[in-house]
Amino acid sequence: MLWIIGATLAGGTLSVLAAAAIAVGALAQWLPRLVSYAVGALLGAAFLHLVPEALARARFLKLQAGLPAQAADAGALFATMLAGVLGFFLLERAALWRHVHAHGAQARVKPGGMLIVVGDGFHNFVDGIIIAAAFLLDPRLGVAATLAVIAHEVPQELGDYMILLDAGYTRRQSLAYNLLSSTASIAGGVTGYFVLGQALAVVPFVLMISAAAFVYVAIADLIPDLHRANGSTGWQVALIALGVATSAAPYLLRRLL
Secondary structure, three states: OHHHHHHHHHHHHHHHHHHHHHHOOOHHHHHHHHHHHHHHHHHHHHHHHHHHHHHHHHHHHHHHOOOOOOOHHHHHHHHHHHHHHHHHHHHHHHHHHHHHHHHOOOOOOOOHHHHHHHHHHHHHHHHHHHHHHHHHHOHHHHHHHHHHHHHHHHHHHHHHHHHHHHOOOOHHHHHHHHHHHHOHHHHHHHHHHHOHHHHHHHHHHHHHHHHHHHHHHHHHHHHHHHHHOOOOHHHHHHHHHHHHHHHHHHHHHHHHO
16 A cells, blocks of 8 residues: 555656756746647647547456446547536536626636646546556556556656646746646545545446546636637648657557557
């Protein structure tokens, strides 16, 4: 249990701090362009990692239970993702209404920034379950899983950091919210330790909710900002592609190795 808690805490904290260290350099000058990078990182994580991982885990659980891996699982998972997108829309509407009434129509902070913290919290919860499962099999496997989590979280946390800054949060607030979101991995690790069988059953659906948050924030909040910006379309496309590439690289390498 101590190994699991320590590993989940280290995995979340180190990835957030590494992302913040990478981002701190020329934020003021590059922030408008780095929003394009965040779009690519979010969409890459959602469509190239979270959705395929959810489908693969659902099939694995079915086969493990001696049941055929039927296409109905995909329907239930995508229904969960659709419900997640609609749910995040309602959450943002509620947050926007509350924020405008509390701070006036000229409020600087966008409520959509907080949705990415929620979505990343779901993702970190799943990472905690995965780390717990690895440690329960073999401590060495647990260490390897922790390192893999750190590697794939850095580009994701970098994108989240950019989104929070673009939403109007300060650097300190952005770092604090990212660190808060990372603590969900500890909850996932503890849950995995005590009820691993039941926890694994909900992993595919949690992954789809996380994917829904990433897709919603990228499409509803960030891409409209890119359309309104005066920057070069070439830069936007290039940085979106870079975000997709850096987000997908750890998963592609893992499959190749």
